[in-house]
Amino acid sequence: MNGKRIYIPPMAYGSARAFASALRAIGLDAEPTPPSDSRTRELGARFTSGDECYPAKVTVGDFMKVLERPETDPEQVAFFMPTAQGPCRFGQYAPYLRQVLDANGYDTVEILSPTSQNAYAGLGSLAGPFVRTGWRALLCADLLEKLLLMNRPYDERRGDTETVYEESLADLCRTLEETPVEPGVQLRALGASMVRSRGRFRKLRDRRGARASLPLIGVVGEIFCRLNTFSNENLVRSLEGYGAEAWLSDLVEWIWYTNSEHFRKLKLEGRIWSAEALGAWVRKRVQKHDEHVLIEPFAEDFAGREEPDIYEILECARPYLPREGAFGEMVLNVGKVVYLARKGAAGIIDISPFTCMNGIVCEAIYPRVSRDLGGIPIRNFYFDGTQSDLDRDLGVYMELARSYRGGGTSA
Ligand code: SF4
Numbered sequence: 001m002n003g004k005r006i007y008i009p010p011m012a013y014g015s016a017r018a019f020a021s022a023l024r025a026i027g028l029d030a031e032p033t034p035p036s037d038s039r040t041r042e043l044g045a046r047f048t049s050g051d052e053c054y055p056a057k058v059t060v061g062d063f064m065k066v067l068e069r070p071e072t073d074p075e076q077v078a079f080f081m082p083t084a085q086g087p088c089r090f091g092q093y094a095p096y097l098r099q100v101l102d103a104n105g106y107d108t109v110e111i112l113s114p115t116s117q118n119a120y121a122g123l124g125s126l127a128g129p130f131v132r133t134g135w136r137a138l139l140c141a142d143l144l145e146k147l148l149l150m151n152r153p154y155d156e157r158r159g160d161t162e163t164v165y166e167e168s169l170a171d172l173c174r175t176l177e178e179t180p181v182e183p184g185v186q187l188r189a190l191g192a193s194m195v196r197s198r199g200r201f202r203k204l205r206d207r208r209g210a211r212a213s214l215p216l217i218g219v220v221g222e223i224f225c226r227l228n229t230f231s232n233e234n235l236v237r238s239l240e241g242y243g244a245e246a247w248l249s250d251l252v253e254w255i256w257y258t259n260s261e262h263f264r265k266l267k268l269e270g271r272i273w274s275a276e277a278l279g280a281w282v283r284k285r286v287q288k289h290d291e292h293v294l295i296e297p298f299a300e301d302f303a304g305r306e307e308p309d310i311y312e313i314l315e316c317a318r319p320y321l322p323r324e325g326a327f328g329e330m331v332l333n334v335g336k337v338v339y340l341a342r343k344g345a346a347g348i349i350d351i352s353p354f355t356c357m358n359g360i361v362c363e364a365i366y367p368r369v370s371r372d373l374g375g376i377p378i379r380n381f382y383f384d385g386t387q388s389d390l391d392r393d394l395g396v397y398m399e400l401a402r403s404y405r406g407g408g409t410s411a
Contacts, residue, residue, distance in 0.1 A: 218340030347401030
């Protein structure tokens with residue numbers, strides 16, 4: 001990256017900050033793109049044709065906003081753009097961004113798109129620390145987000161939980177940046193940071209005392225749109241305003257899924273005993289171990305809210321979308337709906353970009369899933385930056401969820 005500053009798109013606010021800290025921890029210069037705003041939409045619309053998925057527009061808009069700042073030297077800029085294989089348009093985001101940059105005279109701006117498929121291109125000897133530190137940062141950011149959503153709807157004073165969340169996120173970022181990347185040392189330091197955060201959230205909970213639990217609404221959908229509060233008009237916050245608690249599908253779910261797909265493909269190609277398979281197996285073992293160490297302190301806090309193993313989600317989806325015949329987020333979303341319903345959700349919301357093929361497939365399947373689950377209300381919300389009736393629609397939806405939870409029939 002030759003001293004360039006890497007900008008991280010804020011798929012999820014906390015994850016982007018923690019990930020930027022992870023990159024700084026391994027010696028790279030990184031920061032999240034500045035907060036999205038109306039200029040993001042303006043530039044996104046100007047530099048895309050209108051056919052792209054909404055997350056592509058938002059990220060292009062945010063990146064172009066960085067480039068239009070007078071103090072930005074394009075020679076010193078790199079954009080981090082995750083990518084994926086498969087039929088979805090997501091795989092085209094990075095090549096598309098390259099085209100946009102080249103066509104507008106920004107050919108010196110680099111795109112960092114490291115994956116296991118391209119051997120973490122662009123990172124050289126930093127690939128190992130990048131994978132491990134990045135993984136841990138995303139895991140911890142997900143844990144903090146989970147604590148935020150489990151506590152915020154019960155705030156006595158608006159803003160209490162967010163203050164604690166911000167303190168905890170700052171603690172995580174500081175820990176990442178100030179701890180040597182030696183794996184054992186780093187894991188112990190991150191574990192201690194998580195325990196400190198647990199203490200802050202527990203103190204908050206003890207201060208406000210016992211409260212009746214609110215209806216639990218599972219939130220699934222396209223990964224960027226469901227996690228990026230700008231894209232989804234902060235739907236979860238509005239939902240909380242209607243007296244609900246949200247259980248949002250986290251970011252690392254996708255990483256577990258891509259790992260499991262990697263194994264499935266190696267098996268299909270008869271390469272399960274290859275060096276590549278061995279490497280993937282070792283990586284998975286290491287990631288599982290990290291996850292175990294970091295989640296373990298929250299066993300009591302997350303009782304009843306445990307995140308499922310990826311294979312459990314895939315099995316839940318099997319009657320509707322068997323993983324051998326369907327691919328990507330549609331499988332995860334359908335499986336997660338079933339899982340969340342079993343965990344007591346009063347309803348499910350699917351957040352997707354307008355025209356998202358995953359959202360459209362899921363919407364076609366949800367009526368059957370809902371019937372099989374006793375009529376649980378499942379509602380798709382699509383976003384393209386022009387949402388107008390979100391608040392009213394959420395109010396109506398929460399009435400359905402309350403009636404389902406109370407044993408009435410719905411949706
Ligand atoms: S998941 Fe949906 S929004 Fe994302 S790239 Fe695919 S079609 Fe587009």
